[in-house]
Amino acid sequence: MDSAREEILGKVRASLGRGPGSPVAPVPPTTRVSPRAPASTDAEIALLFSEIEKLNGITRRLAGRDDLKTALAELVKAEAVKKATLWATPEFQALDVAGALKALGVELTSPQADQRLVAECELGVTGVDVALPETGTLLLRSSPEKPRVVSLLPRVHLAILRRAALRADLHQAFSEVKQDGYCVLVTGPSRTADIELTLTLGVHGPKALYAWLLDEA
Amino acid sequence: MPIKAQLFITCLAEQFFPGVLRRMVGLLERLGVEVAFPEEQTCCGQPFFNSGYQTQARELARKWLEVFGRTDGFIVSPSGSCVDMVRHHYPHLFSPGTPEHRLAEDTAARTFEFTQFLVQQLKVTDVGARFPHKATYHASCHLLRGLGVREEPKALLRKVQGLELVPLSSEETCCGFGGTFSVIYPEVSQAMMEAKVNSIEASGAEVVVACDAGCLMNIAGGLRKVNSPIKAMHLIEVLTADRGTP
Amino acid sequence: MSQAAAPIDFRTNAQHVPPKMPAAVQKATAKFLGSRAALVEALGNDLWQTLRQAGHDLRLHAITHLDHYLEQAERAVTKVGGHVHWARDAGEANRIVLEIARQHDVKKVVKSKSMATEEIGLNHAMEAVGIQVIETDLGEYIVQLLGVGPAHIVVPAFHLSKEEIADLFRKKLGVDAPAEAEKLTQVARTKLREEFLAADLGISGGNFLVAETGTIVTVTNEGNGRMCTTIPPVHVAIVGIDKVVPDWESLTVLLKVLARSATGQKITCYTQFISGPPGAEAETGPKELHLILLDNGRSRILKSPECRETLLCIRCGACLNICPVFNSVGGYTYGYPISGPTGMMFASQILGAKAAGGLPFASTLCGACNDICPVKIPITEILLHLRHRVVEGDEQEKAVAPYALRMGAQAGSLALRTPWLYRLGSTMLKWLQTPLKRDGWLPRLPPPLNRWTMARPFPAFASDFRTWWRTRSREAKGRQ
Numbered sequence: 018m019d020s021a022r023e024e025i026l027g028k029v030r031a032s033l034g035r036g037p038g039s040p041v042a043p044v045p046p047t048t049r050v051s052p053r054a055p056a057s058t059d060a061e062i063a064l065l066f067s068e069i070e071k072l073n074g075i076t077r078r079l080a081g082r083d084d085l086k087t088a089l090a091e092l093v094k095a096e097a098v099k100k101a102t103l104w105a106t107p108e109f110q111a112l113d114v115a116g117a118l119k120a121l122g123v124e125l126t127s128p129q130a131d132q133r134l135v136a137e138c139e140l141g142v143t144g145v146d147v148a149l150p151e152t153g154t155l156l157l158r159s160s161p162e163k164p165r166v167v168s169l170l171p172r173v174h175l176a177i178l179r180r181a182a183l184r185a186d187l188h189q190a191f192s193e194v195k196q197d198g199y200c201v202l203v204t205g206p207s208r209t210a211d212i213e214l215t216l217t218l219g220v221h222g223p224k225a226l227y228a229w230l231l232d233e234a
Numbered sequence: 235m236p237i238k239a240q241l242f243i244t245c246l247a248e249q250f251f252p253g254v255l256r257r258m259v260g261l262l263e264r265l266g267v268e269v270a271f272p273e274e275q276t277c278c279g280q281p282f283f284n285s286g287y288q289t290q291a292r293e294l295a296r297k298w299l300e301v302f303g304r305t306d307g308f309i310v311s312p313s314g315s316c317v318d319m320v321r322h323h324y325p326h327l328f329s330p331g332t333p334e335h336r337l338a339e340d341t342a343a344r345t346f347e348f349t350q351f352l353v354q355q356l357k358v359t360d361v362g363a364r365f366p367h368k369a370t371y372h373a374s375c376h377l378l379r380g381l382g383v384r385e386e387p388k389a390l391l392r393k394v395q396g397l398e399l400v401p402l403s404s405e406e407t408c409c410g411f412g413g414t415f416s417v418i419y420p421e422v423s424q425a426m427m428e429a430k431v432n433s434i435e436a437s438g439a440e441v442v443v444a445c446d447a448g449c450l451m452n453i454a455g456g457l458r459k460v461n462s463p464i465k466a467m468h469l470i471e472v473l474t475a476d477r478g479t480p
Numbered sequence: 481m482s483q484a485a486a487p488i489d490f491r492t493n494a495q496h497v498p499p500k501m502p503a504a505v506q507k508a509t510a511k512f513l514g515s516r517a518a519l520v521e522a523l524g525n526d527l528w529q530t531l532r533q534a535g536h537d538l539r540l541h542a543i544t545h546l547d548h549y550l551e552q553a554e555r556a557v558t559k560v561g562g563h564v565h566w567a568r569d570a571g572e573a574n575r576i577v578l579e580i581a582r583q584h585d586v587k588k589v590v591k592s593k594s595m596a597t598e599e600i601g602l603n604h605a606m607e608a609v610g611i612q613v614i615e616t617d618l619g620e621y622i623v624q625l626l627g628v629g630p631a632h633i634v635v636p637a638f639h640l641s642k643e644e645i646a647d648l649f650r651k652k653l654g655v656d657a658p659a660e661a662e663k664l665t666q667v668a669r670t671k672l673r674e675e676f677l678a679a680d681l682g683i684s685g686g687n688f689l690v691a692e693t694g695t696i697v698t699v700t701n702e703g704n705g706r707m708c709t710t711i712p713p714v715h716v717a718i719v720g721i722d723k724v725v726p727d728w729e730s731l732t733v734l735l736k737v738l739a740r741s742a743t744g745q746k747i748t749c750y751t752q753f754i755s756g757p758p759g760a761e762a763e764t765g766p767k768e769l770h771l772i773l774l775d776n777g778r779s780r781i782l783k784s785p786e787c788r789e790t791l792l793c794i795r796c797g798a799c800l801n802i803c804p805v806f807n808s809v810g811g812y813t814y815g816y817p818i819s820g821p822t823g824m825m826f827a828s829q830i831l832g833a834k835a836a837g838g839l840p841f842a843s844t845l846c847g848a849c850n851d852i853c854p855v856k857i858p859i860t861e862i863l864l865h866l867r868h869r870v871v872e873g874d875e876q877e878k879a880v881a882p883y884a885l886r887m888g889a890q891a892g893s894l895a896l897r898t899p900w901l902y903r904l905g906s907t908m909l910k911w912l913q914t915p916l917k918r919d920g921w922l923p924r925l926p927p928p929l930n931r932w933t934m935a936r937p938f939p940a941f942a943s944d945f946r947t948w949w950r951t952r953s954r955e956a957k958g959r960q
Binding site for chain 3: 275276279
């Protein structure tokens, strides 16, 4: 038996005047605050983009796959991308993101490769599981198809999202992901104000965040 | 039936600002209030309570309640921190359900700081005062956050003829008095006092107004130390400035 | 009582605050307060107050049912493949970490910012056995290179200039970078990348621990929190038992108030939700997750009904930012990793009255902290009780104030509640002050009031109200 465990729980119980079978009151209703009410989809998208831009993220709307190819070409040039790593979701396979990047001369690194190699990638491309307009937040889940390092190690993070990802508030997002082993809320590129309170971007996480909404059904 | 007010003069105002007390009596009487002074009062015990000496604070609270508990009418004080002591801390010094606790609650319920009394109880903001000067207001912490009195003093000041109320950038920042804090951590108290004095000087005011003897002792001392021409005055002194010395 | 500590001498520390410190503190806090105020206004005060009350009530609910939620969290973490350890005190927590390090032959550790790890002195414990520990939060990295602790729980190195940091990097890293925030940050990014990728173990704290699913929540901006918990093969999280929240829905309140209160951001860049190590499939992330539940005095804080709300704290730092004392002296004066009002509450209870009995008095009780706390901790009420504990003792601890002071208080109380003694004293002071009086003031007074007059003159004793009242009453009677 873990004596530290017993001692700590014993002290906690003694402090509270509780025993092992003591009842647990339900979480008080006053602690539940309603989720925000969403506006129209277009207004939510505008809000999402505006919040992301306030945080130095770069947004774009894509009408379809051709648009995606053009945008990727511009991004690769602007950010001098030589290597990239991506999610391996059915969505990305359908969009052939890998193919589009290879066609631009970008070398693809598997996210499961040695982390040093993944870190050499300038670009990481992910989808977006949930988008929260109020704060400009992108929720990314984690799985063998959606490795965490893709949105973490490269200098540039490109997140491709769909309307279907929009949720009004954290409440809805949480009820969908709470049983996952991992997820992360990403809000803007990484930042710090640790030096003289001057804002600098790109500390340990990505220095640039691109959020593209793909409108194609 | 005229409104009756028992004067709770407070130990600091009694020792250091007797003029404020005299003026308060005159002003209340001009407003039609019947003023009484329970002579056995001494100190509410706040310095002891704030220093952790709850035993001694309880003794002084008992004495205070003995003196004021048997009076009738309102209990009015020119100091926010003393009223905060009575209203918020006195009941906690006694076990709930005891007669002492009930007396504390009942007496506290009719104890008010001066501006609270004037504005909330008498519904008066214009006392017909005249004070043609630029003034700025320092919000004493216990008055502001303990009693929730934010607008009343300024409402009174705004009705003073000729008075120009200018903002104080640090209006709601503590002046550094803190009772025994000023002698336990004098360097920090001094730094806070100096910050307050700098802010007052930057406001452009000729006078800084406050409603607490502790703050006034501290700020007035700080202004004197730098030979500032700015005067520190109690709100009551501003409201009775045109009345001459009582 | 936890580890023996040298008594914290707040006054001496306050006397040695570096001249640049107050201005640097005030610049930092003004920025955070301004951003916070703008966000609170945008949200609307009604909603903000609702969130504060909700945050208070759910944190209080959590700690008053702490045994239940800790057991629930333990079951949940274990179910998803994490290892749960319990540490009664700092020494035990460090031993557990060292044992995990030994098992994995750890030579290099990367750490994200965690006040709990500072509290237990983890870095020292690891370095003592030859393990290299690297702080990866930029501010912590900087103060670590400098060999000092954090000056603020959110921005540890705010008081240092760019030039000082450039100098530091030159000396300690052998890197010559211009004194610009952008360039210096780049230096740290490059250097720390190597460390992340080479580390054997990643250590984090936890902002919250969700009992419902055994989820560790980390709230960060830089990405180092993600790096520490994703790149090395083993992740150890040290989380105070007070960090437990019942469920994910609790986070919908707490995540809305935390960043707004701390830095004036709606939310930080990265909020992670870690429930156990990743599955066995080919997914990146650590192979092992260890959660160390740290008591170190928290169960004792829980015992006192007057003080237990100390444990509601979500470490936002807003009380530091608004505190006029903190703004005058900065974090180091408190002698504890957590400073400001919440630090005073924690330190004096975790270290005890003998070691930290002066801390509850390092406040004017102005109450600004009460109003700004996002979970409505009655901070000044708690400090008042802690003062009572120091001078009179309570169920938790015996009094530590010198007997002479207590005698003085008794004498003072007697004099003050005996009206004739009070009046006599009042009259005597007016006589005694005569040689010291200058123009209505007392510029110099003997001890202990010399502590007042060193800063400003004392007003002269001038009581005459009672004689005035009596004369006036007599005259009024005479006229009747």
